[in-house]
Amino acid sequence: MRKLFKAVVALAAVVLVSASLTHMLRPDSGHSRSIPVTETAAVSSLGFADSWLWFLSPDDVNRQLDLMVDTGVRSARIMMPWAGIEPNPGEWNWGQADLIVNAANARGIAVVALLNSTPGWATGGGPAIAAPPAAAEAYGAFAGAMASHFAGRIAAYELWNEQNAVQFWAGPQGPQPDRFADLLKAAYPAIKAADPNATVVAGGLSPTINFFSVTMxxxxxxxxxxxxxxxxxxxxxxxxxxxxxxxxASRFSTGQANSPRGLYNALRQQMAANGDGGKQIWATEFGEATSKVDEATQAERIRDFIVTWRTLDGAGPAFIYTTRDRATGSPNPQDNYGVYRTDWTPKPAADVMRSLA
Incomplete structure (x- = not known):
């Protein structure tokens, strides 16, 4: 019930925060920076999921990517928000995206680009950022433009994020698998036409329950x-x-009924039943906030997850959310998922990742 309450509260907040997020997603054109470009590496088995890179200064982008390398990690799932890159139809702002991708490539970090955050002009009247695009074709055009601009520099594209929860698919009807399928149908061929070697990943699903029009x-x-x-x-x-x-006592390895491990097994069965048993499931986010548990527990849960994930049939790369806290000590869990603190010092989980990278 705690999860459901949080989901409802999040839905109520969507409209209130969308305007400020839209402003934040607009990159500063002064953030452009000349960095040597090298062709991207392949996605490795362990990476960081880091959505906050988009909001950092050039110096902090580079410093945060250096933390990844110091941890032994050579893959990063990074948010590339549509609203920040194409704020108006046909108006492209590549500054922050180029900065991040070039800096990652220069360090041998393979980039998995998360394509989400609908600009207001593309929502058809829904809240910017959180609402799905009104026309799948517009999203497909954006995805194709991304793949064309970054061909050979981005290894994979993840299409949307937690689309089975209203926080990230805002609207009165709630999650809509049929409309999401339309996004895949529009974006997949556009990406492959521009960069045939790029991997296309269907957006990361939240481990939730069927609850009216809030979650699925x-x-x-x-x-x-x-x-x-x-x-x-x-x-x-x-x-x-x-x-x-x-x-x-919670562990990913326990595999209790309706647990994330149990959901994984059921997802594998669903894929096999539809002829996709040979495709992988990628864990594009897993983590634990140190505002909810202590740092030792965070480290142990991350260790348990990585070790267990690697034993599962069909499991692909795993990405730990996230590199560094937004605000260490804040009561908001979203501020404390980092394996490094805001002051750049490591938590025990950083040593765990380094030992398993």
């Missing part, structure tokens, strides 16, 4: 996604196996 169980979602014709329009499926519990 990821297994139900994938079943309906396939029914809407999604097969053939993604190379891998993404899942976010967060534990969402303060229970000190």
């Amino acid at each position: 169980n990821p297994v139900t979602y994938v079943e309906r996604m396939y029914a809407a014709g999604a097969k053939g329009f993604f190379d891998a499926l993404a899942f976010h196996p967060y534990l969402f519990t303060n229970n000190a």
Whole structure:
């Protein structure tokens, strides 16, 4: 019930925050910086999921990427918000995206670009950032432009984020697997036409339950996604196996009924039933906030997840959310998922990742 309450509160806040987020997503043109460009590396088995890079200064982008390298990590799933890159139709602002991708490539870090955050002009009247695009074709055009601009520099594209929850698919109807399938059908061929070597990943699903029009169980979602014709329009499926519990004994490895591990198994079955048993599931986010548990527990849960994930049939790369706290000590969990503190010092989880990278 705690999760459901949070989901409802988040829905109520969507409209209030969309305007400020739209402003934040607009990159400063002064952030352009000349960095040697090298062709991207392949996605490795362990990476960081880091959505906050978009909001950092050039110096802090480089410093944060250096933290990844120091941790032994050579892959990063990075938000590339549509609203920041194409704030108005046909108006392209590549400054911050180029800065991040070039800096990652220069360090041998393979980039997985998360394409989400609808600009206001493309929502058809819904809240900017959180609402899905009104026309799948517009999203497909954006994805194709990204792949054309970054061909050979971005290794993979993840299409949307937690689309089975209203926080990231805002609207009165809630999650819509059929409309998401339309996004895949529009974006997949556009990306492949521009960069045939890029991997296309269907957006990371939240480990939630069917609850009216607020959230949809990821297994139900994938079943309906396939029914809407999604097969053939993604190379891998993404899942976010967060534990969402303060229970000190909680582990990803326990595999209890309806747990993230149990949902993983059911997702594999759903993919196999639709002829996609040979495709991987990528964990594009997993983490634990140190405002909910202590740093030692965070480290242990991350270790347990990585070690267990690597034993699962069909498991692809895993990305730990996230590199560095936004505000260490804040009561807001979203500020404390980092394996490094805001002052750049490591938590025990950084040593865990380094030992397993």
